[in-house]
Amino acid sequence: MAIFSRSGVRLWSLLKKTSRLCYASQHTAVDSSQYVTAGCPEPNGPSLQTSVPGPESQRLIQELDKIQNTGSIQFFVDYAKSQGNYIADVDGNVMLDIFTQIASIPIGYNHPNLLDVMSQPENLSTFINRPALAVFPPKDWVQRLKSALLSVAPPxxxxxxxxxxxxxxxxxxxxxxxxxxxxxKRGGMPPSQEELSSCLSNxxxxxxxxxxxxxxxxxxxxxxxxxxxxxxxxxxxxxxxxxxxxxxxxxxxxxxxxxxxxxxxxxxxxxxxxxxxxxxxxxxxxxxxxxxxxxxxxxxxxxxxxxxxxxxxxxxxxxxxxxxxxxxxxxxxxxxxxxxxxxxxxxxxxxxxxxxxxxxxxxxxxxxxxxxxxxxxFRIFNTWVGDSSKVLLLEAVINTIKEYNLLDNVKDTGKYLKDGLHEMEKKFPHCVSNVRGLGTFCSVDFPDGLFRDNILNKLRSRGVHAGACGDRSMRFRPTLVFQKHHADIFMDAFEKTLQENQ
Ligand SMILES: Cc1ncc(COP(=O)(O)O)c(C=O)c1O
Structure with a gap:
């Protein structure tokens, strides 16, 4: 295989080791009580060893703070140990993640279908060599665009x-x-000399x-x-x-x-x-x-x-x-x-x-x-115009969405979640209001931002990592593999937190 230069071979075996490590860590972490959510093994619930951020996160935040502003950092993550709907931090805490990297994890952490893409030798060159896509696209680029992005294009x-x-x-x-x-406006005529020169001076x-x-x-x-x-x-x-x-x-x-x-x-x-x-x-x-x-x-x-x-x-x-x-x-x-x-x-x-x-x-x-x-x-252009390796992963995401009917899962779980939130609204009318949502893209309001932030902190100490939006809202942005039993874990933590804070 031409792509395997000497350094390529080294990287390939490293990659194989890394993905073996990912799998190994998954299995040791979840072992006997493991759920499999849409093909992705994950723990059977959150487990906390320390408060969050724990001591190791705090140490790393201090280190990083010497180099950059760390005001936005919540905790440091162990991505190899994060699985499905659960995010693991560097202090050994495992939390149900309903915020998912600001709404950007589609099918859970370390989904086997994504690890599989990484482990295919024919995909290796796509991960190593980031192309200037608008000038030197890879040979499979047209087909990748069609099978990933165009397959889900709006009508x-x-x-x-x-x-x-x-x-x-x-x-x-x-x-x-x-x-x-x-x-x-130019009616098919080329731009004038005046336009061409004036644009250079704004x-x-x-x-x-x-x-x-x-x-x-x-x-x-x-x-x-x-x-x-x-x-x-x-x-x-x-x-x-x-x-x-x-x-x-x-x-x-x-x-x-x-x-x-x-x-x-x-x-x-x-x-x-x-x-x-x-x-x-x-x-x-x-x-x-x-x-x-x-x-x-x-x-x-x-x-x-x-x-x-x-x-x-x-x-x-x-x-x-x-x-x-x-x-x-x-x-x-x-x-x-x-x-x-x-x-x-x-x-x-x-x-x-x-x-x-x-x-x-x-x-x-x-x-x-x-x-x-x-x-x-060159009018809509920059060096990379994206990243072909991400399109490769997207193809696996789209196939997984189809394979496990994840849109149906989102509809079912979303209804279940929203019903539960309405119940909380009825039980705690002074705390929870304005339940709204489509699918699992749901949210609720609290009396004010301070109240909301306190609830989010308390949820985290119960092993649920949730996110804020607006002045006083909590938003749900779980993965597409979030299911009813995950909603139950959230709702249990939410109810206990509201009981303490009403
Ligand atoms: C609706 C919407 N548009 C655009 C953006 C910007 O995306 P990015 O942070 O990748 O630049 C965001 C990010 O949160 C968003 O929510």
Whole structure:
């Protein structure tokens, strides 16, 4: 095999050893009382040896702090020992993980189907040699894109661009909007000399005043274009210059939905009116709105939902005004709402114009409609434009989702989880409110952020690692292999914690 140079052989045997080690550690850790969740062995429950972060985590945090800011670090992880729905830390604690690396572990830690990809000799070169994909793609790249990304493309979308992360997927999606708008405006003529020279000095007409509409509470990432459409927390925005782009109010629905239908419809209508007004205002001011970015469920901003009707109307407004609709599925995509893409719940008459993804998809990127495809090379471009090894792993993820009907699992477990949360809401009405969710993409609110943070800490001391979002919400972002018995473990810890804190 040509790929096995001398160093290649060494790496290959190291890899084989590593994956044997992973399996070995799994078996010693779980042994007799082992569950197998969608093909993935895992412990039968959390087990804690120390408080979290434990002494070894704290030592490592101190070490790291000499090199960088460690304020965001919760604990150090032993990834070789983490299995399925359980995350293991360096102090020997094993926790049920319903936050999963900020919503980005699709089928559990160390799933055998992913380890299998790593152990195939023919895949080795993909992991070692990271290609500049837009210039020197590997020989199997077309087939990989088809069998992984295009096999789950939203209907009507046949073009895909890989990217490294969520923010740069949004950022390049925005570029596709601008390029397309200017191309149409030029009516097929090439750019003028003035455009070509002025753009180098950040001046008009080469750098036109085009804008993208977004929503209050939105989170689309931290790079400058993505940040311009992000409005969730000051920590992301403070001190950074951002362009004058329009923002409309995202509807803040009242729960329970069935008791507030009329009011919620009015809230959504006001938001849609604002979208129309902002488009009209910015167009009039010579800052045309060419795109609209929206999450199907606002995640970081506090798990804010809007109705299918809202999204249908929004798409209609975008079409009427020739505004490109970008749906940001970075956090919602890849099955956690019970459909592969969250926007599939909206029954849109046609697909959005751009759908961005990352997190559980393992690679960043975006799908787009044919007319958003740039005509020139190098316009949507960077060195790597993604990572082919992640696409290889994604293929195994998609096959596993199909093999174990994981979307059905998410629907069943999600309903079970939500029913349990409603029970908690009834039992502890002063603590828990606004239960909401699609699939296992669920959340609840607490009276305030301090209360919420205290609950999260207490849950962790009971072996459940959960995450926050918005000002006072707890979000559920488990793997797609999260099942009812995991929900029971969570609910038991949650109930005990609420009893102590009511
Ligand atoms: C909806 C959404 N869009 C974009 C991003 C940015 O992704 P990344 O952190 O990979 O840049 C995130 C990250 O949390 C997100 O939730």
């Amino acid at each position: 009507g979308m046949h073009q895909v661009q890989t990217m490294a992360c969520g923010a740069c997927s949004i950022e390049h999606g925005q570029k596709a909007m601008f390029i397309t708008y200017q191309r149409k 001046l008009k007409p080469g750098c036109p005043d085009l804008t993208v509409l977004s929503f209050s509470g939105a989170f689309h990432g931290r790079t400058m274009g993505a940040l311009a459409v992000t409005h969730s927390k000051w920590i992301h925005k403070l001190d950074f210059p951002t362009p004058d782009w329009p923002m409309a109010t995202f509807p803040k629905l009242k729960y329970p939905l069935h008791e507030n239908e009329r009011e919620n419809m009015e809230i959504e209508n006001r938001s849609l009116d604002e979208v129309r007004d902002k488009i009209e205002e910015y167009n009039r001011r010579g800052r045309p709105v060419v795109g609209c970015c929206i999450e199907p469920i606002q995640a970081e901003g506090g798990d804010n939902f809007a109705s299918p009707r809202f999204f249908q109307e929004l798409q209609k407004i975008c079409k009427e005004n020739e505004v490109v609709l970008l749906i940001d599925e970075v956090q919602t995509g890849c099955g956690s709402t019970g459909k592969f893409w969250a926007h599939e719940h909206f029954n849109l008459p046609e697909s959005p114009d751009i759908v961005a993804f990352s997190k559980k998809m393992l690679t960043g990127g975006f799908y787009y409609k044919d007319d958003l495809r740039p005509k020139e090379a």
